[in-house]
Amino acid sequence: MGDEGISQNVRRFIGEHIRSVVELEVLLLMHAGSGRVWSAAQLSEQMRVDAEWTGRELLELARRGLVRQCEGDPPLYVYEAANANHGIVEEVADTYAQRRVSVISLIFAKPSDPIQSFADAFKLRKKEPKDG
Amino acid sequence: MHQFLLGSAVALCAVIGLIFLRFWRKSKDRLFLCFAVSFWLLGVNWLALAAVREDEPHTTLYVVRLVAFAVLLAGIWDKNRAGAVSKP
Amino acid sequence: MAEAVYVLCALTSAACAILLLRGYVRSRARLLLWSGLCFIALTANNALLFVDKVILPEVDLSLYRTSTAMAGLLLLLFGLIWDAD
Numbered sequence: 001m002g003d004e005g006i007s008q009n010v011r012r013f014i015g016e017h018i019r020s021v022v023e024l025e026v027l028l029l030m031h032a033g034s035g036r037v038w039s040a041a042q043l044s045e046q047m048r049v050d051a052e053w054t055g056r057e058l059l060e061l062a063r064r065g066l067v068r069q070c071e072g073d074p075p076l077y078v079y080e081a082a083n084a085n086h087g088i089v090e091e092v093a094d095t096y097a098q099r100r101v102s103v104i105s106l107i108f109a110k111p112s113d114p115i116q117s118f119a120d121a122f123k124l125r126k127k128e129p130k131d132g
Numbered sequence: 133m134h135q136f137l138l139g140s141a142v143a144l145c146a147v148i149g150l151i152f153l154r155f156w157r158k159s160k161d162r163l164f165l166c167f168a169v170s171f172w173l174l175g176v177n178w179l180a181l182a183a184v185r186e187d188e189p190h191t192t193l194y195v196v197r198l199v200a201f202a203v204l205l206a207g208i209w210d211k212n213r214a215g216a217v218s219k220p
Numbered sequence: 221m222a223e224a225v226y227v228l229c230a231l232t233s234a235a236c237a238i239l240l241l242r243g244y245v246r247s248r249a250r251l252l253l254w255s256g257l258c259f260i261a262l263t264a265n266n267a268l269l270f271v272d273k274v275i276l277p278e279v280d281l282s283l284y285r286t287s288t289a290m291a292g293l294l295l296l297l298f299g300l301i302w303d304a305d
Contacts, residue, residue: 114249119211120247121239121243123211124212134282137290148293155304178286197225198228
C-alpha cells in the first residue's frame with residue numbers, strides 16, 4: 001500500500017480523528033497559522049468548502065480538543081500549540097508534507113471504529129462537502 | 133420451550149442494551165442511548181409476554197413494543213436533524 | 221389499532237436493517253452485517269406477529285415469532301461482542 005513509512009502514532013491519530021482529506025487540511029491549515037483565529041466563514045472561503053460543513057467541522061474539532069473555540073458571534077476557533085495533541089499534529093503535518101499520497105490512502109482505508117460506522121449508517125444525508 | 137425462549141430473549145435484550153449503553157458512554161452519540169432504551173423496552177415486552185396468561189388483551193401489551201420502536205425512530209430522526217453535529 | 225402497531229414496528233425494523241446493511245456495504249464493518257441481520261429477524265418477528273394476530277388468528281405462531289426474535293438477538297449479541305473491537 002505504500003504506507004510503511006508512517007509512524008504508529010500518526011496512523012492512530014488519523015484512524016481516530018480524521019474522517020476525510022478535507023478535515024485533515026482544515027486542521028493542518030489552522031496548525032500552520034498557529035495562533036490565528038478563524039471563523040467558519042473565513043475558513044470556508046480560504047478552502048473553498050461549503051460554509052455550513054466548515055461550521056460543523058470546527059465544532060467537532062473543538063469538541064475533540066484539537067482546536068479551541070473562542071468567544072465570538074459567529075464563533076471563532078484557534079489552533080493552540082499548547083494543546084495536548086500538538087506533538088502528534090506536528091508529526092502528521094510533516095508526514096503529510098512528505099508522503100501525501102500515503103496519508104490520503106490511510107484516510108480512505110477502512111475506518112478502524114465499527115461503532116462509529118454503526119452510528120454513521122443511520123445518517124440519511126451525505127455529510128461530506130463538495131470540495132473542489 | 134416457549135417460556136424458555138422468552139426468558140432468553142429478555143436476558144439477551146438486557147445485555148444488548150447494556151452494551152449499547154457502553155457505546156453511548158464511549159462515543160457520546162445519543163443514537164446508542166436510544167438503541168439501549170429500545171432494546172430494554174423490547175426485553176420488557178417479552179418479559180410481560182412471559183408473565184401474562186394467553187387470554188390477556190395483547191393490544192395493550194404491544195404498546196411497549198410500539199414505544200421501543202418509536203424510541204429507535206426518534207434516535208434516527210435526532211441523528212439527522214439539520215444542524216446536528218456528528219457526535220452530539 | 222393493533223394492526224397499525226405491528227406494521228409500524230415491522231417497517232421500522234426493516235428500515236434499520238436496510239440502513240445497517242447499506243452501511244455494511246460502504247464500510248465493510250462486520251458489526252453492521254450482524255446488526256442488519258438482527259433487524260431482518262426482528263422484521264420477520266413483527267411480520268409474523270401481524271400474521272399471527274390478524275391473518276391467521278386461529279393458528280398459534282408464538283413459538284416461531286419468538287424463535288425469529290431469538291435468532292436476531294443472538295446475531296446482534298455476537299456482533300457486538302466479537303466485531304465491535
